[in-house]
Amino acid sequence: MAEETIFSKIIRREIPADIVYQDELVTAFRDIAPQAPTHILIIPNVLIPTVNHVTVEDELALGRMITVAAKIAEQEGIAEDGYRLIVNCNRHGGQEVFHIHMHLLGGRSLGPMLSHKGI
Ligand code: 5GP
Numbered sequence: 001m002a003e004e005t006i007f008s009k010i011i012r013r014e015i016p017a018d019i020v021y022q023d024e025l026v027t028a029f030r031d032i033a034p035q036a037p038t039h040i041l042i043i044p045n046v047l048i049p050t051v052n053h054v055t056v057e058d059e060l061a062l063g064r065m066i067t068v069a070a071k072i073a074e075q076e077g078i079a080e081d082g083y084r085l086i087v088n089c090n091r092h093g094g095q096e097v098f099h100i101h102m103h104l105l106g107g108r109s110l111g112p113m114l115s116h117k118g119i
Contacts, residue, residue: 004099007101010027011043036107037107042065048100069085
């Protein structure tokens with residue numbers, strides 16, 4: 001069994017978070033350290049530590065993460081200008097919290113996809 005992270009407590013509303021959306025499959029809340037005017041994390045309610053742990057049983061929740069991202073982008077008024085969805089995996093991906101999450105970033109031009117070149 002994977003170890004729970006702080007995100008499980010946010011899902012269960014045991015610790016405070018600015019939750020903008022929740023249903024039976026996913027929860028979305030504002031990032032505590034926003035890197036853009038809109039920075040929201042969308043997560044499955046079940047604990048999946050990384051993309052490496054995903055199975056076919058997770059496809060419904062993972063698909064819901066995208067449809068919820070689109071809905072929130074519309075609500076935030078950033079759909080037309082555009083935004084970025086990011087899922088980091090493990091060390092090289094820069095993952096810090098081991099409960100899969102999709103970053104929804106927008107509200108300004110986000111520049112090139114990667115912050116440094118040479119890849
Ligand atoms: P990662 O680097 O794992 O892709 O992103 C983790 C994200 O979770 C970071 O952007 C970080 O600011 C955010 N985060 C970490 N702990 C908390 C928390 O307790 N509450 C909220 N709202 N965001 C958090």
